[in-house]
Amino acid sequence: MNQERIFKVLLGPHMTEKATLLADEKNQYVFKVATDATKLEIKKAVEKLFDVKVNAVSVINAKSKTRRTLHGLGRRKGFRKAMVSLAEGQAIDFADAE
Template sequence: MLHVIKRPLVSEKNSLLSEQGYYAFEVDRKATKTDVKKAIEKAFRVKVEKVTTQVCRGRSKRTKIGVSKVRYWKKALVKLPEGEKISIFEGV
C-alpha cells in the first residue's frame, strides 16, 4: 500500500495549493484514485476528501550521448478537509 506514493511534489505552485488544502504527490502509474486515497490516509493519518490524478507525459532530455526519453509518470492532487494538514509540507 505504501509503495503507491513515490514522493511528494514540492514547488511554488504546489505550496500555494497547499494553503487551499490540496497536496501533490507522484504516485505509481498503475495506482487508482482509491489506492491513492487509502495510502495517503494510512501514511499521514488524515481524512482525504477528494483525489484527482493526471498522467504527465514523458519528455525528451539531451545528454552527452544524444537524446534520452523520460518516462511517463502519474501525479495525484489530494484534497483534505478544512483543518487537516500534512506535516511534511509545512515550512516549505
Template sequence: MEIIMKPILTEKMSALTDKEHKVAFVVARDANKIEIKKAVEEMYGVKVKAVNTQRYQGTVKSRYTKAGVITGRTAAFKKAIVTLAEGDSIDFFSNI
C-alpha cells in the same frame, strides 16, 4: 506495491496547501484514485475529500553534440493532487 512514491514540495504546491488544503504526490503509474485515497488516509491519518490524477508520458529529447545526435527519454510518472478535509493538514517538515 508502494502506491505513494514521494510528496511534491514546490513553491506552487505550498501556496495550494495554504489556500485550498491540497497536497501533491508522485504515485505509482498503475494506482487508481481509490487506492491513492486509502494510502494517504492510512499513511498520514487525515481525511481525503477528493483525488485528481495527471499522467505524464515520457518524452523523447534530442541534443546535438560533437559526436552527433544524442537521444534520450524523460521519466514517465503519475501525479496525484489530494484535497484534504477542512481542518486536516500534513506537515512534511516535522521530522527536521
C-alpha cells in the same frame, strides 16, 4: 490495504512552487504515485499514512520530455501524480511524517 502496498502506491511528495501554493491556499497536497495506482488506493494510503480525512483525489499523467544529449535524442521518464484535497482543518506536515 496492507502496509507494503501503501509504500508502493505513494512514492513521495511532489514539491514545486505550484504544489506549495496549493497546500497553502486550497489545502491540496501533491504526491508522486505508482503508475498502476487507482484513486481509491491513493485515498486509503494517504488517510492511513498521515491520519487525515481525504475529500477528493485527482490524478495526472505527466508525459516524458525529449532531451538532446551528446549521443542524440533521449527521453526523460514520465510519471504520475495525484492531487489530494483534504477536509477543512486537516493538514499534512512532511517534516513530522517520519
